[in-house]
Amino acid sequence: ETLLPASAQTTDPLSSWNEGAAKKAILDFVRVTTDRASPSYVAPEERIAAFDQDGTLWVEHPIYTQVVYCLERVPTVVAARPELKGVEPFKTVLSGNREAIAKLSLPDLEKILAATLTGMSVEDFEADVKKWLATARHPRWKRPYTELTYQPMLEVLRFLRDNGYKTYIVTGGGQDFVRVYAEQVYGIPPEQVVGSVGGTTFGYTKDGKPFLTKEPKLLLNDDHAGKPEGIHLMIGRRPHAAFGNSVGDRQMLEWTAAGTGTRLTMLVLHDDAAREYAYGPATGLLDGKIGTFTQALYDEASKNNWPVISMKNDWKRIFPFD
Amino acid sequence: ETLLPASAQTTDPLSSWNEGAAKKAILDFVRVTTDRASPSYVAPEERIAAFDQDGTLWVEHPIYTQVVYCLERVPTVVAARPELKGVEPFKTVLSGNREAIAKLSLPDLEKILAATLTGMSVEDFEADVKKWLATARHPRWKRPYTELTYQPMLEVLRFLRDNGYKTYIVTGGGQDFVRVYAEQVYGIPPEQVVGSVGGTTFGYTKDGKPFLTKEPKLLLNDDHAGKPEGIHLMIGRRPHAAFGNSVGDRQMLEWTAAGTGTRLTMLVLHDDAAREYAYGPATGLLDGKIGTFTQALYDEASKNNWPVISMKNDWKRIFPFD
Ligand SMILES: [Ca+2]
Ligand SMILES: [Ca+2]
Structure with a gap:
């Protein structure tokens, strides 16, 4: 027993989260789905968690x-x-x-x-x-975009993975674009990035070397209804947890929540203009084109007990560099 | 040292394979790509191996x-x-x-x-x-189709996985069809099955439950050039090993072989009418519509040193029930 450092018992896997309903929902979900004695136990191969990217894992304002x-x-x-x-x-x-x-x-x-x-x-x-x-640098923080990830969400990704969950990005953004940095930035390998994606065409260079050309032929618009469609296409299993922040995530959360057993479906609400941005229009926040979180989505979340994460109240820190 | 059973050192991971160039190619590939001191070392996250299914992992005659x-x-x-x-x-x-x-x-x-x-x-x-x-039963063996897998290939799948490779099926067959049994039959989870695939449409039942309908809209014909295209779409990394058995695998093998470092690209030749089937027309075998292995493909394999697996000479056993 002395070989196990005391810290292993007491370290908080979600140390950038304030105590509250959101943090508790995540901890409870992992506990009941990984405890073999729990009726909500999920077999390791079925542990799939899906994360929207823009506005859920990193900053999406003032523009994607x-x-x-x-x-x-x-x-x-x-x-x-x-x-x-x-x-x-x-x-x-x-x-x-x-x-x-x-x-x-x-x-x-x-x-x-x-x-x-x-x-x-x-x-x-x-x-x-x-x-x-x-x-490239973000106009507000003058830092690389890849540094503008949310520390509390990086902790969720790691916590889920440490408990046997395969973490996927399911983004309306371009699959090939996000794949370039997802492994380094989020620890999510290219094969676990689901995004809007076009076809490619196989061909040969003059000296016979095969290559793939990116074509302007959309195969999947991975937003709104396209998110559960993309999950079926690329994963073939229903996630047990899904995180989003806008109307584009509604169907993914509905699809996830409709599965049997305990499912975790959460939405990030950007209500922190001081540390990041504040936009909705849910709860009276500013309306806009980027990352729209409507009151209807907020009401659907309330009705279905999907915990809404208040950036302002639930997150101690926003960025890894804070 | 006494805790380690002697068998762990001496067990042959490819015990259903006869000694020969094909078996040696697989053993050598795994050795050089997993030995940190080797110039051909492959980082664990890059270890991707792709397997055609029909005729490569299980029987495809007399009909898919x-x-x-x-x-x-x-x-x-x-x-x-x-x-x-x-x-x-x-x-x-x-x-x-x-x-x-x-x-x-x-x-x-x-x-x-x-x-x-x-x-x-x-x-x-x-x-x-x-x-x-x-x-359903196969007309020749009167057994479920899922029992008609090739024991030597099941050993290759396991051997690669035991050495950190993620094994994928890359099949011209239907992605959703193969996903139904791939985990149980091959140990390959749904998210590692790449196949020909159509779109789905998200909708709701009368009582508001979300569901996905399979649509007759082909997104990917995962055969010939569609195989490297499907690999890019679904995996986003170039495999380090690829196994096939017909002209439909040619582009996948070319794409795999064109990567840097040591790559393993192999073809199964069905030349064993007694224990399974014999068809080509490569090497003068019977010509046919199912699983065509042309002489041109055979010549391309010879020219590029892609080992061809002779079912008759390289495999001690064909099926797990043999
Ligand atoms: Ca978003
Ligand atoms: Ca085949």
Whole structure:
């Protein structure tokens, strides 16, 4: 017994969480699903936990990180395809007019995503994202985007994994984009990243080397109903825990909660403008396009006893560097 | 040292394999990729091995197991949709005329697959396949199809896993079909089954319970070029080992072999009519539609030093029940 350090018994796996209903829900869930004597016991191979990324694992304001990447990649794309220079929406992006860029329509944004995320080999794309992540900085914290992860959620990921859960990212963002850094940043390997994803085409270089080209053909829009569809496609098991922060996660949480036994379904509410951001419009917070958490979703969570995580009240620290 | 049984040192992980180049290739590959001192060492998280299923892990003659399932499911489908009764190709299948059924065209077969593999919830499909597998028997061995796995390949799966490899099935067959039994039969969990796969649609029952319906919309035809494309989609890493048995595996093996360091790419040649089947047409064996191994593929394997496994010469036993 003396070989076991006392700290192993007393260390809090969720030390960045304040005591409260949210923290208790996570601790209780892991206890009842991993205790063989519990009626809610879950066999190790069935332990799947799904995490939305933007706004759940890392900062998504003022704009999704991947969209920043795409916008900043436009000049390179236009240099290679000069015919796009005078064409919208590329013209607006090149103008640097932030107000006009912020007003781009969804179809315009999709044109930018297609032009910047496809047409290259999967290796070239990975290398380019890696390079960009190394130098890009968030406008508010002046730090790499990959440092803007939430310390309390990193603790949840680790705590679940330490208890035999396979942790998955299930994101509306691009699967190939998130895979570039998920292993290093979250300890989540590429094969456990489920995201919006397009097809690739297999081909050969002139000297016969095989390669895959990223195509502008969407196979899965991994948001809203696409999240449970993506979970079935990529995992083939219903998660026992799911974490999200917006209306895009509603169906994933419903699908998770509808399983038998004890399930954990939680939503992060951004109600901390001082330390991060505050937006809803649930509970009277600011309304907006990025990471919308509607009052209807909040009411659905209340009705179904899905614990809502208050960033302000439940989290002692926000970032690893705090 | 006395605590370690002598058998642990001397047990042959590939005891159903005869000594020879094929067995040696597998043993050498695992040795050099797991020895930290080796220049070919592969980090544990990168240890991915991909296995074709039909003809590589289990019997595919005289007809793919899943096609048998689909054909036998036609009467149930027609009972629910009587308008199909007089319509081809359902009429031919219902006639029971084996010769006519064997001559069905690929578009006809696709109609049967669409009618029998889609339109139900993912749970109903899983339950139906399970039920079918419990009673269906192979015409030659009069055993469940799930018993007709190759003992030497089960040993390779286990040996690779014992050495830190994640084993994946990468099959032209249906992803949802193979997932039903892969964990029990191969020790491969659903999330490590990559196959041909269609979309699903999320919806709600009348009483608000969410469910997913299988749709006749193909997302991935996981054969030929679709295999490396499927590997990228579902795994996001290049395998270090890949096993196949037909022209449908060519691109997967090329993609695997094109990676850096030591890669293992092997093909099973069915040259044992006495214990299983003999077909090619490589090396002058019988030509046919199921599991075609062309001479061109054989020559490509020779040229690139991909070891070809001779079922007749390399395998001591074929089945676990032998
Ligand atoms: Ca989100
Ligand atoms: Ca095959």
